[in-house]
Amino acid sequence: MEKLNQIVSAVDSFVWGPVMLVLLVGTGIFLTIRTRFLPWRNLGYAIKSTLSKEARTKNRGTGDVSPFSALTTALAATIGTGNIVGVATAMVSGGPGALVWMWISALFGITSKFSECMLAIKYREVNAKGEISGGPMYTMKKALKHKRFGSVLGWLFAFFAVVASFGIGNMTQANSIASSMNETFHINPIIIGVILTILALMIIIGGIKSISKISAIVVPFMAIFYVLAGLIVIIGNISNVPEGLREIFTMAFSMKSVSGGVLGTVVASMTNAMRFGVARGCFSNEAGMGSAAITAAAATTDNPVRQGYINMTGTFWDTIVVCTITGLVIASSGVIGKTSTTTEGSYVITSEAEDTLALTHEEKGKMVTTEYTVTYQDGTLTLSGGAEDIVLTPYADASDSEAFAKLQHQPDSLEAVYENGAITGAWTSGCNAYIFDEDGTYYYEEAYTGSALTIKAFETVLGKAGAWLVTIGIALFAFSTILGWEYHGEKAFEYLFHSHKYNMIYRIVFSLVVYIGATTSLDLAWNFSDIANALMAIPNLICLLLLSKEIATDMREFQKVLAEEKAAKKRA
Secondary structure (H helix, E strand, O other): OHHHHHHHHHHHHHHOOHHHHHHHHHHHHHHHHHOOOHHHHOHHHHHHHHOOOHHHOOOOOEOOEOHHHHHHHHHHHHOOHHHOHHHHHHHHHOOOOHHHHHHHHHHHHHHHHHHHHHHHHHOOEEOOOOOEEOOHHHHHHHHOOOHHHHHHHHHHHHHHHHHHHHHHHHHHHHHHHHHHHHHHHOOOHHHHHHHHHHHHHHHHOOHHHHHHHHHHHHHHHHHHHHHHHHHHHHHHOHHHHHHHHHHHHHHHHOOOEEEOHHHOOEEEOHHHHHHHHHHHHHHHHOOOOOHHHHHHOOEOEOOHHHHHHHHHHHHHHHHHHHHHHHHHHHHHHOOOOOEEEEEEEEEOOOOOOEEEEEEEEEEOOEEEEEEEEEEEEOOEEEEEOOOOOEEEEEOOOOOOOOEEEEEOOOOOEEEEEEEOOEEEEEEEEOOEEEEEOOOOEEEEEEEOOHHHHHHHHHHHHHOHHHHHHHHHHHHHHHHHHHHHHHHHHHHHHHHHHOOOOOHHHHHHHHHHHHHHHHHOOOHHHHHHHHHHHHHOHHHHHHHHHHOHHHHHHHHHHHHHHHHHHHHHHHHO
């Protein structure tokens, strides 16, 4: 099982590697240029339409839900833990400059989001129950000239969407809620799992109309709630904001940057900032993934382009607004690069003998312990049992009474002393340090990252209430993601079976899986779903590129409609 986990993890890293990120952002750049930057030029119109009273009605055209409800349901799936945890992780791993690259990826992602949503509405269908069914799989099947090729792409997209819905859209979100609630409020994950399952079942059982009603209330509330709290923290640290912004932009484009002071000690390069910023940005707003298009297809509208503009604002709200608030809170707080110290393990080593050294660290939100077999022979300490051996070799000038050693483990380093059967020193790995004391205790100094970093940033102004606020934010964001992804997965499931008859079975099973996610660690399942999340993007991006001419043509035609509507308003 461990070997399989390693293989799946390696595949996960590959599919979410540079090729996928270039494909996602590259498609957005190509579409933006081909559409003559119309999504950017009409962003003001799109935002205004989203906030209008008409968007909350079903007066114009046909569909299952209002334009605003379709957007908020799509946002329910995209505004999630990535906006809190993902931003913090990107700013630690890639430096604060990663935030700039999140913005850049979002700007081009706006066009990708528009294109997939517009096409989904244009090629949607009405099932036997009278409900709207749409999404990239229907676009591929109906719009591509080579029908067999389109059918294959559609099936692959739908299959990967179903897999991703149970993992990224369900179990990981439920686990994030349970973990944060347990850490902050000490509530048993089993209790959280039961409550989440019951709530999910009550809402999901009613289908898109029930989900959209809840999303139309919860999504705006949670976004406003989080943004206002973030603004309070930013204002509280206002003296740090100018320097924080300067460092964000400096580190985004510097080949090798070292930050200090208000941003703490962070070393990062432009390539790291780009890599983690783009990756987290794409993961957060899901532009180009095709998932939001499934929900957009249910919107009531008289023109696919009109609703495409409304739905494309999802990327704006998700990344340009919510992620920016998180980034500025962290940048102005002074906690990035800071570490916490806890006793996590112990070790015992005797000369000329073999013992065990247990190292414990956090990985993907969970504490993981690795036991190393320690061998001391001929002045060399060897730690075996991890991903690779750690070898401690003495300096040439080591005295008879003690052996000074340096860890041969690039790019990490360690200066340690071995004397009287004990190691004294520190093994540093990035911003983390493993510290060994003579009494046999093992300490782990961990740089704040993920939710812990965001919590610490909010606490600088709000105190303990900051931890509660972030925890509640994670819970609301993650639960709304579960609701939004259920609809995505359900419609993909319906497409695979060519019938709506099994949708209720899917809803019940999906709700029950929430409990498993809240109470169980399933790394293998999560990695599989993460891979599926990336793979569902490939057929979608191929489809967008093949239909780019049609997208551009439809947008130019709609410009005439906009001109006529503006002229009519002036006459009125």
